[in-house]
């Protein structure tokens with residue numbers, strides 16, 4: 001088996017769709033997302049990105065030297081990203097020193113676990129996590145402000161190119177990986193898709209437990 005990132009997307013279209021298409025994003029597009037829903041997402045995503053930064057640093061530590069440029073570029077962008085999240089939270093008077101929700105904890109733990117796996121698995125995971133946002137924020141179409149700023153941040157051409165470079169590096173790493181490691185990479189892809197879906201659900205439903213949005217009602 002010679003697994004590639006494109007094959008993962010082709011083999012699991014439904015799982016990937018659930019990771020990247022969600023009523024949370026549709027409501028941003030329509031401008032009808034509730035502030036509590038958006039703010040929950042914003043704070044939890046900041047907490048996620050802090051852990052993601054640790055994850056990327058550890059991927060770098062495992063990467064072949066030829067892959068340093070792209071990963072170091074990503075790490076340097078994360079510095080800006082964290083500052084930007086802090087600015088957005090301050091505008092909304094949100095407290096970032098809050099506890100992680102269960103899903104954020106689960107996702108953080110999963111990234112730490114992936115850091116114990118072989119490099120091809122980590123490179124695939126890094127690509128999948130970045131691609132999820134690159135697609136999710138673009139798919140609904142042009143969003144109104146204040147959500148356009150968020151959508152453009154991860155939907156812009158520069159970020160799309162960066163995700164393509166991550167894909168190339170993951171493909172290179174997968175090309176020489178044995179079957180067992182390729183299977184691990186496939187399950188990492190599936191796990192990430194599922195955690196992405198959970199993350200949207202967390203923000204969308206937790207903030208509206210008594211509303212008609214919640215399928216539990």
Ligand SMILES: Cc1ncc(C[n+]2csc(CCO)c2C)c(N)n1
Nearest residue numbers: 045048049052081129130133154199
């Ligand atoms: C749940 C969740 N999944 C993926 C990302 C994607 N992501 C992580 S850090 C970053 C900035 C640039 O590297 C981006 C786009 C996210 N933010 N939150």
